Amino acid sequence: xxxxxxxxxxxxxxxxxxxxxxxxxxxxxxxxxxxxxxxxxxxxxxxxxxxxxxxxxxxxxxxxxxxxxxxxxxxxxxxxxxxxxxxxxxxxxxxxxxxxxxxxxxxxxxxxxxxxxxxxxxxxxxxxxxxxxxxxxxxxxxxxxxxxxxxxxxxxxxxxxxxxxxxxxxxxxxxxxxxxxxxxxxxxxxxxxxxxxxxxxxxxxxxxxxxxxxxxxxxxxxxxxxxxxxxxxxxxxxxxxxxxxxxxxxxxxxxxxxxxxxxxxxxxxxxxxxxxxxxxxxxxxxxxxxxxxxxxxxxxxxxxxxxxxxxxxxxxxxxxxxxxxxxxxxxxxxxxxxxxxxxxxxxxxxxxxxxxxxxxxxxxxxxxxxxxxxxxxxxxxxxxxxxxxxxxxxxxxxxxxxxxxxxxxxxxxxxxxxxxxxx
Numbered sequence: 001x002x003x004x005x006x007x008x009x010x011x012x013x014x015x016x017x018x019x020x021x022x023x024x025x026x027x028x029x030x031x032x033x034x035x036x037x038x039x040x041x042x043x044x045x046x047x048x049x050x051x052x053x054x055x056x057x058x059x060x061x062x063x064x065x066x067x068x069x070x071x072x073x074x075x076x077x078x079x080x081x082x083x084x085x086x087x088x089x090x091x092x093x094x095x096x097x098x099x100x101x102x103x104x105x106x107x108x109x110x111x112x113x114x115x116x117x118x119x120x121x122x123x124x125x126x127x128x129x130x131x132x133x134x135x136x137x138x139x140x141x142x143x144x145x146x147x148x149x150x151x152x153x154x155x156x157x158x159x160x161x162x163x164x165x166x167x168x169x170x171x172x173x174x175x176x177x178x179x180x181x182x183x184x185x186x187x188x189x190x191x192x193x194x195x196x197x198x199x200x201x202x203x204x205x206x207x208x209x210x211x212x213x214x215x216x217x218x219x220x221x222x223x224x225x226x227x228x229x230x231x232x233x234x235x236x237x238x239x240x241x242x243x244x245x246x247x248x249x250x251x252x253x254x255x256x257x258x259x260x261x262x263x264x265x266x267x268x269x270x271x272x273x274x275x276x277x278x279x280x281x282x283x284x285x286x287x288x289x290x291x292x293x294x295x296x297x298x299x300x301x302x303x304x305x306x307x308x309x310x311x312x313x314x315x316x317x318x319x320x321x322x323x324x325x326x327x328x329x330x331x332x333x334x335x336x337x338x339x340x341x342x343x344x345x346x347x348x349x350x351x352x353x354x355x356x357x358x359x360x361x362x363x364x365x366x367x368x369x370x371x372x373x374x375x376x377x378x379x380x381x382x383x384x385x386x387x388x389x390x391x392x393x394x395x396x397x398x399x400x401x402x403x404x405x406x407x408x409x410x411x412x413x414x415x416x417x418x419x420x421x422x423x
Contacts, residue, residue, distance in 0.1 A: 020324070021325055025368025025369065030376060031313050036384075042107075056259060057268060059094075059256070060292055061287050061288070062254070063288065064287045066218055078235065082232060084279060084284055085233055085251065087278060088251075093271040094257040096256070098229075099229075100249075102130070104134035106131075106394065108127075109179075115223055122188050134225050135210070135224050136206065137229060138160065151181055166252050167184070168197055172206075172220075172224050173203075180199050184197055185197075191296050191375065196225075202226075205221055257271075267269065275289070301413075319361065323359060326405055334413030361403060365395045367401060369391065385402050
């Protein structure tokens with residue numbers, strides 16, 4: 001305990017130098033945490049996607065340039081959209097599902113600012129309507145993914161077959177401070193005020209796959225509301241490209257084709273070529289369809305590059321941290337010989353001085369890690385304590401390594417010279 005006390009007093013006498021060391025410890029701890037987090041994300045994200053599709057061979061479809069241009073310039077016929085929808089849904093080669101992320105403009109309520117998805121707003125009859133995250137899914141997405149409900153019910157088959165007087169919605173955990181199952185939410189749609197009825201609440205921390213080609217592949221359902229897409233062939237054809245244009249766009253742009261695992265890549269490529277040929281004949285243009293594995297590879301390569309960068313920065317910072325501490329203690333050994341002599345006269349041994357040195361470094365590491373933990377929590381939103389344990393273990397190893405050279409030098413000191421005053 002006395003050694004620990006002297007170690008603490010040594011730190012307090014050289015505040016500026018030890019502060020610099022602690023800042024380096026904070027940086028090293030943060031970089032190690034980032035490295036571990038990235039490493040975990042690489043495996044977790046891949047596993048999540050594969051588990052969602054139950055080992056199917058999956059292709060992701062997004063719109064080609066021709067389709068976007070034609071949709072914007074009103075060169076697409078709604079009858080052709082319905083024909084394309086029928087081809088996708090009745091294919092014998094694959095099953096098709098699609099979903100879309102939109103903004104639902106709801107009547108302002110207490111706490112909406114934390115859930116608001118963008119700064120826009122709309123005013124109808126002097127009432128303010130603000131946007132929140134809405135994820136709309138078709139019947140096949142619902143059947144493929146399933147929905148984990150904490151309270152209430154999920155969608156009924158009829159919800160996907162015809163528009164309901166009250167839009168059925170399932171809310172995320174973070175809405176429970178303002179709403180409950182059975183409540184009605186007023187929302188604005190094409191300058192009309194409509195009702196949405198809460199039928200269920202998602203389990204906390206639920207997620208759903210969205211765009212596999214983006215950095216944010218999964219939607220956090222804690223902050224979202226989910227509603228059903230009515231089947232496109234059940235909607236009013238004359239309003240399809242006006243009132244439901246976002247649904248039409250998402251049918252092509254956030255769309256998945258699920259092939260049986262027994263299908264060869266050549267068979268899948270042939271199916272995609274045939275599908276695009278039909279789209280082009282219908283005046284819809286060629287769509288961009290890729291194997292999900294390609295996006296996973298791109299994502300993994302991106303995350304791996306981040307991992308390599310974090311690893312390199314961590315190694316460099318750790319190296320300079322070690323050199324800085326070793327240099328600092330080499331200087332301290334020369335400057336504190338007289339102090340060591342006083343400690344020996346008071347009953348200390350060279351082993352005690354070595355232990356104080358080790359504990360001095362450990363104290364700075366602990367203080368630095370505590371500060372780093374606060375920064376990590378602020379940056380990442382939460383703390384994975386298994387990572388903190390790994391960082392502690394690594395810092396102890398670094399402490400032992402750093403202590404080796406100063407310990408060897410202290411062990412070589414002549415006790416008689418130290419008692420005489422270190423001359």
